[in-house]
Amino acid sequence: MRKGRELASVTDRTAQIGPDDILLFCTFRNEDVRLPFFFDYYRKLGINHFIMIDNGSEDTGPAYALAQPDVSLWRTDAPYGDARYGVDWLTYLQGKYADGHWTLTVDVDEFFVYPFCDTRPIRALADWLDASEVRSFGAMLLDMYPKGPVGQTSYARGDDPFETANWFDPGNYFMSQNKLLKNLWIQGGPRARSFFATKPKQAPALNKIPFVKWRKPYAYVSSTHMMLPRGLNLVYDQQGGEKTSGILLHAKFLNTFGDRAAEEAERAEHYAFGREYKTYAERHGADPDLWCQWSEQYINWRQLEVLGLMSKGNWA
Amino acid sequence: MSLGVIMLVHTGFDRAEQMVRHWADAGCPVVVHVDSNVPAAAYDPFEQALRDLPNVRLCARHRCEWGTFGLVAASQEAATLLLEDFPDVQHAFLASGACLPLRPISDLQHYLDAHPDTDFIESATTADVPWTVGGLDRERFTLRFPFAWKKQRRLFDAFVKLQQLVGFKRNIPEGIVPHMGSQWWCLTRQTLDAILRDPNRATYDNYFRRVWIPDESYYQTLARLHARKVESRSLTLAKFDYQGKPHIFFDDHAELLQRSKAFVARKIWRDAHLLYRNFPVSDQVQPNAEEPHLGAVDRVFFQAVDRRTRGRQGLYMHSRFPSIDRQVSIAAAPYVVLQGLGDVIPAFQAWLTKQTGAEVHGHLFAKDRVHFADESEVYRGGLSDNARLRDYNGKMFLSNLIWNGRDQHHCFQFGPSDTQDVCWTLAKDTNASIWVISGAWSVPLFASGRSASEVRAEAARLQRIEDKFLKILRSPDARARIKIMTLAQFIESPMDVLQTIIDEMAGHRGNALKEVPRMPDLTGLPDFLQDLKNQGMHPFLTGHITDGNTQQTKPVQRRKPYVISGK
Numbered sequence: 001m002r003k004g005r006e007l008a009s010v011t012d013r014t015a016q017i018g019p020d021d022i023l024l025f026c027t028f029r030n031e032d033v034r035l036p037f038f039f040d041y042y043r044k045l046g047i048n049h050f051i052m053i054d055n056g057s058e059d060t061g062p063a064y065a066l067a068q069p070d071v072s073l074w075r076t077d078a079p080y081g082d083a084r085y086g087v088d089w090l091t092y093l094q095g096k097y098a099d100g101h102w103t104l105t106v107d108v109d110e111f112f113v114y115p116f117c118d119t120r121p122i123r124a125l126a127d128w129l130d131a132s133e134v135r136s137f138g139a140m141l142l143d144m145y146p147k148g149p150v151g152q153t154s155y156a157r158g159d160d161p162f163e164t165a166n167w168f169d170p171g172n173y174f175m176s177q178n179k180l181l182k183n184l185w186i187q188g189g190p191r192a193r194s195f196f197a198t199k200p201k202q203a204p205a206l207n208k209i210p211f212v213k214w215r216k217p218y219a220y221v222s223s224t225h226m227m228l229p230r231g232l233n234l235v236y237d238q239q240g241g242e243k244t245s246g247i248l249l250h251a252k253f254l255n256t257f258g259d260r261a262a263e264e265a266e267r268a269e270h271y272a273f274g275r276e277y278k279t280y281a282e283r284h285g286a287d288p289d290l291w292c293q294w295s296e297q298y299i300n301w302r303q304l305e306v307l308g309l310m311s312k313g314n315w316a
Numbered sequence: 317m318s319l320g321v322i323m324l325v326h327t328g329f330d331r332a333e334q335m336v337r338h339w340a341d342a343g344c345p346v347v348v349h350v351d352s353n354v355p356a357a358a359y360d361p362f363e364q365a366l367r368d369l370p371n372v373r374l375c376a377r378h379r380c381e382w383g384t385f386g387l388v389a390a391s392q393e394a395a396t397l398l399l400e401d402f403p404d405v406q407h408a409f410l411a412s413g414a415c416l417p418l419r420p421i422s423d424l425q426h427y428l429d430a431h432p433d434t435d436f437i438e439s440a441t442t443a444d445v446p447w448t449v450g451g452l453d454r455e456r457f458t459l460r461f462p463f464a465w466k467k468q469r470r471l472f473d474a475f476v477k478l479q480q481l482v483g484f485k486r487n488i489p490e491g492i493v494p495h496m497g498s499q500w501w502c503l504t505r506q507t508l509d510a511i512l513r514d515p516n517r518a519t520y521d522n523y524f525r526r527v528w529i530p531d532e533s534y535y536q537t538l539a540r541l542h543a544r545k546v547e548s549r550s551l552t553l554a555k556f557d558y559q560g561k562p563h564i565f566f567d568d569h570a571e572l573l574q575r576s577k578a579f580v581a582r583k584i585w586r587d588a589h590l591l592y593r594n595f596p597v598s599d600q601v602q603p604n605a606e607e608p609h610l611g612a613v614d615r616v617f618f619q620a621v622d623r624r625t626r627g628r629q630g631l632y633m634h635s636r637f638p639s640i641d642r643q644v645s646i647a648a649a650p651y652v653v654l655q656g657l658g659d660v661i662p663a664f665q666a667w668l669t670k671q672t673g674a675e676v677h678g679h680l681f682a683k684d685r686v687h688f689a690d691e692s693e694v695y696r697g698g699l700s701d702n703a704r705l706r707d708y709n710g711k712m713f714l715s716n717l718i719w720n721g722r723d724q725h726h727c728f729q730f731g732p733s734d735t736q737d738v739c740w741t742l743a744k745d746t747n748a749s750i751w752v753i754s755g756a757w758s759v760p761l762f763a764s765g766r767s768a769s770e771v772r773a774e775a776a777r778l779q780r781i782e783d784k785f786l787k788i789l790r791s792p793d794a795r796a797r798i799k800i801m802t803l804a805q806f807i808e809s810p811m812d813v814l815q816t817i818i819d820e821m822a823g824h825r826g827n828a829l830k831e832v833p834r835m836p837d838l839t840g841l842p843d844f845l846q847d848l849k850n851q852g853m854h855p856f857l858t859g860h861i862t863d864g865n866t867q868q869t870k871p872v873q874r875r876k877p878y879v880i881s882g883k
Contacts, residue, residue, distance in 0.1 A: 171720035241624045241626060
């Protein structure tokens, strides 16, 4: 893997990884403000080791990550876009360290929720998936937003982002099947409704497959939206039943969002030259307010399950 | 103590030791069988740890692969040792390292003392009960299975197919009738002894060696030969999912297990610390004679199977995406599609809302925007009124709308000026009820006051689109409830039609029409239509409209039924 050469190891604590450990992989850039809560959340869920890639941060985030006893850190200053939005780097490290492990791949603003996550650690989910001979677990990205203009929230380092951004759209997601890779392509939610209503095709994809029992040849194709081999993408039932599934709560819409959108539009490193960020920057140089009278306030996973946004499936 | 335990262990040795100690401390002799695949590194410390217990034995080891005779051989080995070494044992209880006693052992002892001659073993004939894993029940006993189901699945399936094809059948030994059931049993000394010492045991063992999953049928079948009294149920609470895999109990099942009053439950997750702390409940002074009641547990796990196999009707999400075209019903609840009524009757939507209390939308699929019932920009669930977003995936727009509001009866107007992409979805949905007044589009054209020559092209276009929709509705693939009538038919007796629609939408809550909608003045419509014909554009979908049937009809007063109050 040529992309592996772009990565420089900063701290390698991978020797600590036990044969049964559950790993988390994440690429980040200038996320110092979010990292404390991120580590906290996933430690509580039962992640054993974090493998982090710092993509040219200019803040103190890498130093903070470095100080964590359960983190191995790599750094690269190569462009995010050239590495297929970080997938190449992740694939390289996953091939090296994740073989045989349950592996969660998320962004710093994505928080994994699965059935019974308030009473059962992620190890319970992994054991149950193993017993059921399931290799990959799907979760939809659920955009969370505050009530009122996004820029007026104040997120401080270490805060739970869902104290303020605790609203979501309950029932406006639409999906179709990708015939080639078999995955579902899901769009919708507040971004489609507010920013992409007139160009729905460009609305961001919300389908994700974040939790996988990793094997060396596996690879994400585009972010964590779809995988190879494509059998891993069949995280849904086609006969009418419901497979067990989760949600990635997306803490994107905080006061950090406006600056971020402007910056990323400038950098144009993201998907399709950051057109998503361009849309935000153009449309809401003024502050977006995503809240509407049909927004739901987040309570817990059971609420999401009742609404039909995730499913317990066969897990009881 | 007259209760002895046979415990099969292949993993989780710390938990297994904990369980052995619990049984042994309560005075039950325990014979442990450890899978011979377990390496010495794991076996030796386990064996050492149990040395201080005088009434615990480890028996000779067999290889236990899932679905093979090894599991039966293991329990035979352990049972023989148990009966030999502990002559006081009157009941033998088969358990595994992941079985957790919930109630005090004295309760179980007491219970068994009250049923000294009873064998508790779930045992049903394959002819009567269609238990299936991999679709095999009767054939488990009549085919051969040289390939491992878990590791050589393709060979396994292919070989089964081949045998079915050539009609191969093994002979079942004389005198036995195949029975199946949970592999966790509790047998009396007498029955177990009779099975182990049966003069034909070699024959039976040879036969069962080649039966698929014999641990679910060996004792279940042979107990029927020897038992004095079979109680066909297991004392071990074990639930299975739709693939025949055991459900696992976690900490949050504590209350459910507590209420079940089951003696023993399995499988318990190895890290369910709370369960292992709370159970088994320690001995009380007075043994509790309560019977297990598993209703609540059954319900929870039945729902899980139902959710996994059938799911929530009308829900489309990232782990349930049934192929829409193969589904019989597409939306989550019944809804009504009305084509043409809004064109004929002014202010129809408001009137219908008042009559039925249903959610009556305007033209949901209009080209300009979505006309929700409240004309809002964002509707339930966060659906946008943007026409482009809607048309990007019309099917999902419709299924989302009905799913979000499935507590209400939805109704919407449809017509040839709307986006037509959703036509097939509507026609194929058994939850849809579609009423069409064909040719009704001519009424607004007529009312616009424009001349026939001006509207000729528009009329032709609408007629072409509506005709296409009608063809779809009349195709053999259409499964919705469909009622099509011409404009001429409708204006002859509009009240009857409206009453039927209202009855269907409001059900028993629908009353006789309280208020008759304002009917339009159609005087002049026949001339208008004739003008269109004269222009060369024949409005064939309207039916035959004459001066006679465009006269205002007087609604017939329907008599109110007498209701005798029950006071």
